[in-house]
Amino acid sequence: MPELPEVETIKNELAPHITGRWFTSITICDAKPLHGLSVEEFCHKLVGQRIEQLKRRGKYLIFQLSNGEVLIIHLRMTGALLLNPERTDRYTRVMFGLDDGNQLVFTDRRRLGVIWLAEEEQSVVGKLGPEPLASEFTANRFASLLQKRQAPIKAVLLDQTFVAGIGNMYADEALFLAKIRPLRKANSLSNQETRALYQAVQDVLTQAIRNKGASIDTYKRPGGENGTAHFSFRVAHRGGKPCPNCGMPIQRIPIRNRGSYFCPNCQKL
DNA sequence: CTTGGGACCTGGCTGC
DNA sequence: TGCAGCCAGGTCCCAA
Known part of the structure; x- marks a missing residue:
């Protein structure tokens, strides 16, 4: 994908x-x-x-x-x-x-x-939001944008007019790194959580580019090779498997008709 | 304006 | 073996 x-x-x-x-x-x-x-x-x-x-x-x-x-x-x-x-x-x-x-x-x-x-x-x-890895997309801008939204944080991360390029897999991975439950309302995040999520988005995307993308389904690079980013996934597409932090089974719930994977122990409500 | 639900599209997989 | 039903999810469209 x-x-x-x-x-x-x-x-x-x-x-x-x-x-x-x-x-x-x-x-x-x-x-x-x-x-x-x-x-x-x-x-x-x-x-x-x-x-x-x-x-x-x-x-x-x-x-x-x-x-x-x-x-x-x-x-x-x-x-x-x-x-x-x-x-x-x-x-x-x-x-x-x-x-x-x-x-x-x-x-x-x-x-x-x-x-x-x-x-x-x-x-x-023309309607796309900012590029998440561009220098103009600062932690402060991210925080002020989040305060205006009360939808689940997972849904907001997937909104391409909010920020462009994040999809289902990397939204789940970033929320796990930031220890935030995907159903949390966007404007309910603390300053500390907001900063952690900002950093997690940067880290997850940067690392995945370094690994040439994730070949979960049919993704192929132009030469026909697979990417390797999916080998680093902690929760995405890992329903029922143990959390890499605590060992508890990873849960899957639908949000906006999208499978959302998270650790019920590490990602607090 | 924001939010949430359905539609689009096809194939792999699971359970009966 | 066949088949129904779920799952995969980026984006558009529509209604509240």
Whole structure:
């Protein structure tokens, strides 16, 4: 499930291979991901465009094109971008041919991924909150934002207009590190808890980027390799297994229809 | 404005 | 062996 660390890894590993290249052919196997554009429009507008830069914003990948427009891809749950995969399969959705003979392939088992071609980047990612690892996102800003919200802290961390890029796995991991129960109301956190959570978010995301993302489900890096961040997970996707701190079984409860994993002993109400 | 619930989408897994 | 039902969750849409 690509969250910020996974998308950051894809950007980092793809950029050296595709920056400066241009699109020579597009093959659409499934038009569903194309947002608001026909197959003909999409191919016609994209072929011939040079990739000036590859960027990430939240969980979105942004290809800056030579005509000033942007190609934006959101992988959602099961999307992947593979460089020259050995073979394609029934989950192959779009194939992008590049001028050096390389091929960038978008695959997506559950067909939830979305591809935009837009004149203005902000029309797609304009509502996103701050980048959690950017210097502007300070502990004080985090604290003042939290005070305005009374939803469960887990739900607030997942709100992309609050902060961009945190998904279900890393929200659970950060709340565990900060010893905060996911159902706690955001504005009920003490100053100490708020600072601990801020630091936990930074640590969890930074460490996961270092480990090239978490291959819990279908996440693959562009070369087809798995990430290793999931080997460090303490609670995420570990329902019933012992807490690494105290040994008590990790619980799972639904919050906003998302599985939330926590230690009932270490994470206080 | 915030909050919460359902829909989308498909495959792996479990239990009967 | 078959099949129903749960689980996975990022985002949009809608109602309160």
